[in-house]
Amino acid sequence: MARLPDGALMQRAAAGLAAACADLLGRVYGRRVVLLVGSGDNGGDALYAGARLARRGAGVTAVPLAGDRVHCGGLAALRRAGGVVVHPDAAGEAVDRADLVVDGIVGIGGTGGLRAGAAPLAERAARSGAAVVAVDLPSGVEADSGEVRGDAVRADLTVTFGAHKPALLIDPAREHAGTVRLVDIGLRPELPAEPELEALQHADVAALLPAPAAESDKYRRGVVGIAAGSARYPGAAVLAVSGALRGGAGAVRYVGPAGEAVLARFPETLVSDRGPHEAGRVQAWVVGPGAGDDAGTVAEVLATDVPVLLDADGLRLAARDAVRARSAPTLMTPHAGEAAALLGVAREEVEAARLSAARELAARYGATVLLKGSTTLVADPGGGPVRVNATGTPWLATAGSGDVLSGLAGSLLAAGLAPRDAGGVAAYLHGLAGRLAAHGAPIAAHDIAETIPSAWRDVHD
Ligand SMILES: NC(=O)C1=CN([C@@H]2O[C@H](COP(=O)(O)OP(=O)(O)OC[C@H]3O[C@@H](n4cnc5c(N)ncnc54)[C@H](OP(=O)(O)O)[C@@H]3O)[C@@H](O)[C@H]2O)[C@@H](O)CC1
Numbered sequence: 215m216a217r218l219p220d221g222a223l224m225q226r227a228a229a230g231l232a233a234a235c236a237d238l239l240g241r242v243y244g245r246r247v248v249l250l251v252g253s254g255d256n257g258g259d260a261l262y263a264g265a266r267l268a269r270r271g272a273g274v275t276a277v278p279l280a281g282d283r284v285h286c287g288g289l290a291a292l293r294r295a296g297g298v299v300v301h302p303d304a305a306g307e308a309v310d311r312a313d314l315v316v317d318g319i320v321g322i323g324g325t326g327g328l329r330a331g332a333a334p335l336a337e338r339a340a341r342s343g344a345a346v347v348a349v350d351l352p353s354g355v356e357a358d359s360g361e362v363r364g365d366a367v368r369a370d371l372t373v374t375f376g377a378h379k380p381a382l383l384i385d386p387a388r389e390h391a392g393t394v395r396l397v398d399i400g401l402r403p404e405l406p407a408e409p410e411l412e413a414l415q416h417a418d419v420a421a422l423l424p425a426p427a428a429e430s431d432k433y434r435r436g437v438v439g440i441a442a443g444s445a446r447y448p449g450a451a452v453l454a455v456s457g458a459l460r461g462g463a464g465a466v467r468y469v470g471p472a473g474e475a476v477l478a479r480f481p482e483t484l485v486s487d488r489g490p491h492e493a494g495r496v497q498a499w500v501v502g503p504g505a506g507d508d509a510g511t512v513a514e515v516l517a518t519d520v521p522v523l524l525d526a527d528g529l530r531l532a533a534r535d536a537v538r539a540r541s542a543p544t545l546m547t548p549h550a551g552e553a554a555a556l557l558g559v560a561r562e563e564v565e566a567a568r569l570s571a572a573r574e575l576a577a578r579y580g581a582t583v584l585l586k587g588s589t590t591l592v593a594d595p596g597g598g599p600v601r602v603n604a605t606g607t608p609w610l611a612t613a614g615s616g617d618v619l620s621g622l623a624g625s626l627l628a629a630g631l632a633p634r635d636a637g638g639v640a641a642y643l644h645g646l647a648g649r650l651a652a653h654g655a656p657i658a659a660h661d662i663a664e665t666i667p668s669a670w671r672d673v674h675d
Pocket residue numbers: 215223224225227252253254255256257259319320321322323324325326327328329349350351354375399
């Protein structure tokens with residue numbers, strides 16, 4: 215801001231915001247627009263954008279929510295363009311009749327939920343037929359964490375400036391944002407080299423996916439060991455193997471009590487009737503899905519010198535010191551309930567603060583943590599950018615889905631990917647496979663596994 219003429223960044227932001235609003239409205243002339251305006255620059259953006267819409271023939275009403283603490287330049291511009299100003303107490307009807315409500319209440323300068331004056335109007339906007347466009351962020355969410363500590367605006371579209379904020383990528387805040395549109399205001403050279411969050415895109419994943427070379431054989435491609443399933447839950451073993459077979463390893467070895475069930479479905483599996491130590495060499499282990507109370511196997515796997523993926527019962531049975539003492543990397547894949555148990559908090563606390571939960575768990579265990587759920591995050595123990603997966607769909611929430619993910623991620627570990635890459639790529643492919651398989655209809659876990667090759671191809675297209 216210091217290097218540019220006064221207000222230049224805000225003008226760029228307002229121009230992008232007005233253009234996005236115009237796209238949403240289709241026709242601007244004659245439309246009714248209400249601006250909910252807070253005390254800071256977020257309100258300034260809304261006012262300047264409102265002025266642009268008013269100049270194109272929209273009827274624009276500004277509602278300043280913090281008394282006379284309002285962006286003066288923005289307010290003057292709106293008035294010059296023919297916009298009107300109404301007191302919050304008299305704004306209800308305008309909101310009811312609006313085609314578009316612009317949420318300029320608070321942006322990155324805010325914290326906590328909506329305040330008393332704003333919450334009823336935000337609620338009224340949600341109940342009206344108006345489209346709601348949030349400026350930079352839906353007001354009331356925590357920009358840097360994605361937490362929502364009180365009332366918050368629910369937007370159909372969020373127009374954000376310069377960079378995606380964590381709240382636009384992490385639930386529960388993400389759900390408030392609707393569709394997110396990024397407006398480039400020229401901040402790129404000023405952004406820190408290392409972001410807080412990374413969301414892989416197709417090209418990133420394509421570059422990370424293992425591919426066999428001319429000289430490859432099944433052992434060079436990596437062998438993944440699956441120690442999973444029990445007499446009670448043989449299906450977990452079958453599903454973990456189903457994910458592992460499509461994850462890029464050259465072979466899948468299985469140890470555990472569900473060998474018959476695994477072979478019946480996947481005759482290509484190398485089934486061993488011995489424990490992990492004697493089953494033959496692998497390049498990575500997956501331990502835990504459906505494993506019941508077999509703590510011995512978990513300890514045996516953790517004592518190996520290859521990467522280990524700990525999931526489901528394995529998370530519960532693993533001793534923290536044994537994980538911390540490992541020489542090879544560990545990838546833990548809890549859902550919110552499992553993460554909560556390991557952290558000694560309630561499940562709701564993890565779901566409300568996913569970013570800090572993933573980071574905290576990674577630090578405590580000295581392991582990479584893939585936290586599953588409506589937002590999947592991958593955090594490394596040493597800090598650094600957290601990976602957030604953008605491909606998921608709620609259709610993935612089906613029994614056994616996590617077993618497929620752990621097999622897939624384990625297979626990528628065996629193929630040589632670092633834990634954060636194996637986790638990030640597995641979540642990406644799993645989410646994409648879920649989307650492709652579901653296509654708007656319910657799916658079962660084995661559908662996800664069977665669609666992994668399509669997702670893999672899609673990434674290379
Ligand atoms: N940075 C950039 O390069 C660019 C930034 N730009 C824009 O500026 C925005 C940031 O503007 P900003 O810094 O003026 O803060 P902003 O979010 O408007 O909050 C202001 C005040 O609100 C208050 N407040 C706090 N919590 C609250 C709550 N829950 N509910 C209600 N009010 C609450 C609190 O004051 P308090 O009342 O506590 O004294 C706080 O100081 C950014 O999001 C983007 O839109 C663009 O123009 C492009 C360039």
